[in-house]
Amino acid sequence: MLTNELANNDLSSVMVAEQKVLGTIIVNQNNIERIEDFLRAEHFSIELHQEIYRTFLKLIDTNIKVTPTTVKNLLENNFIFQEAGGQKYLTSLITLAFMVIDIYDYGRIVYDAAIKRQLITISQETIKNAGNASIIDDAKTQVETLESKIYSLTNEDFVKRSFTNLSQITSEVLKNIDQIVKNPGCVIGIPTGFIDLDSRLGGFRNSDLVILAGRPSMGKTAFALNLAINACSKAELTKTKQVVGFFSLEMSSVDLVARVIAMWGGVDSTRFIDGKLNEENYNKIRQTVAEVNELPLFIDDSPALTISAIRSRARKLKRQNNLSILFIDYLQLIKCTEKVDNRSLEVAEITRSLKALAKELNIPVIALSQLSRAVEQRVDKRPILSDLRESGSIEQDADIVMFIYREEYYLKAKEPQINTIEHKEWIEKLNKSHNVAEIIITKHRKGPTGNVKLYYDDKLSKFSNITFSTTCLK
Missing domain, CATH: 1.10.860.10 (DNAb Helicase; Chain A)
Known part of the structure; x- marks a missing residue:
């Protein structure tokens, strides 16, 4: 007193x-x-x-x-x-x-x-x-x-x-292990909502910088939205309310939310454009909007943000709403606060700042990233770490690096001549890869790497566990 x-x-x-x-x-x-x-x-x-x-x-x-x-x-x-x-x-x-x-x-x-x-x-x-x-x-x-x-x-x-005594740290480790033993399948971090991915990552951990990269049209933004929605709608898995922040430097917030409504409600997103909605779909959308409104998801679609602006706004969201996880779409659109002539140095400063932000706020930060065109020059289009644009600093600062790859996209672009052996083989490959997305984990500081396959419904921009094609979001 x-x-x-x-x-x-x-x-x-x-x-x-x-x-x-x-x-x-x-x-x-x-x-x-x-x-x-x-x-x-x-x-x-x-x-x-x-x-x-x-x-x-x-x-x-x-x-x-x-x-x-x-x-x-x-x-x-x-x-x-x-x-x-x-x-x-x-x-x-x-x-x-x-x-x-x-x-x-x-x-x-x-x-x-x-x-x-x-x-x-x-x-x-x-x-x-x-x-x-x-x-x-x-x-x-x-x-x-x-x-x-x-x-x-x-x-x-x-x-x-x-300094913390070793006994204090080991007690925290045992607490996590006990939680997993008593609840098989329990996720220590924020759940991704995908069974195989959670089993490899253990969810997204606090203070981690996660890079999600892919070529255009692979579904980076769609996958990030799925992860974001799963994080703030799967509270029963972690027993806590997960507040999600989403910086969209490319797409408008209206377009993003339209995607969320399509995934959540199971309504073909093309109907949002052509307006061909029957009464049943229209009522489903209105019901979905009411459910989505309850999600603790905050979107900032300001273009050309500097890293200092992102840091400032994330701190504010943490202070006011107890931010749990942050998504940024995408890394190459962030600007440095100070002008830097060398692009590699600029990206290095951005990734260092994002990692520092993750540690400062004690939350996972998931940043989307582009890949270089080197992928297109190879027979095997699966990305590797060197495909990351300005890959040195990104690879160094990230705790997890994941690539998203859809073979179906590349197969559709190169259909062989009909009634040939090549076309028959092409059909077989296309059937196997239909609606399949690979999440390739190439770096993981705290666990194993490897590939995880997911079901991808491009009409709904929705990802699901590969074992069943029903929603992962509800």
Whole structure:
């Protein structure tokens, strides 16, 4: 329980709290262990206290005990220290220390006051920049900058993550194993909704960057939408509500939602274009819309977003709606915040930022990616890692790399002459590959790679388990 003095967060109480923190460390330097994870020198409100705290850290780093004498020796040439009274000021700090029960409480009031001062500074800078006609940043950029600064304040760890005892980590591992043993088929991460894929991946894990790549017309966006819908509609598998964010830098949100309605309701998406809907289909669509409206899926279809804008908006969605998983369609359309002449360096910066975002928000980030035309030059069109555009950085930063491949697409493009042996073989291959999509896992840091086959209904843009062609979405 904080004292009334600590609860009253005015300037004088903050000053006293700072003095008590410093005095308590002089009395026993081991007290610093209670606050050093979150309290830094710049959190103190006056320069003298900042200098004294830095001196403590210097002494401890060099294995010299913190005492009034060792502190005075390091600060004796410091004008601010001498102006405050030098040795007498240190003595006054020690006197205040005897009133302290727990240094953590006073460290917290110092920290909180520092955050409030930063908030005031950010507000003042924002007002100044917004009213300054000479600032070249447009309003959108200024808003993104403000959001980034606010997010940094609200999400600065009060107690920074430090070393964890092995026993604490193993207990978490055993907890996951027990969950799987007691519930065979249980998914630890966010479920993909596809049995064979979940058995290989264990679902999408927090802090992972997943790359889903393929050539045009392979169904990347459709598959990503299926994964997104499964994530936010399969809550019964994970017992928690999964909030999904979807950045669509290419397609409009209206087109995406039309696809979702088609998959969910089982209505041929071409009917959305030609309008040939009978009464039964129309009623089914209206019912589907009511069901889809309940899904915690958030779509942002802003074009040409920068990586900083994506980061800012994802942080906001995490803060306001507890974002669980993020999809980005697609990687090559993201722009760097700073102009970069070399495209490979630009992509490297983007993938590093996406991986950092996944770790920062502790969520899976699934980014779609294009493939180079090298695929088209080979007899076997199945993608490999080197087919990724600017593949070096993407392959390095990703935890999982998956390719989507449909042999049927390529077979249809090259029909041999009718009434030939080649045509007969072609028909056989076409029948085997009809409505079949392969998900090729070529990189998986936490588990096995390999191929997973799924059923793909191109009229509904819907993927299902290959063992049955019914919906995976409901």
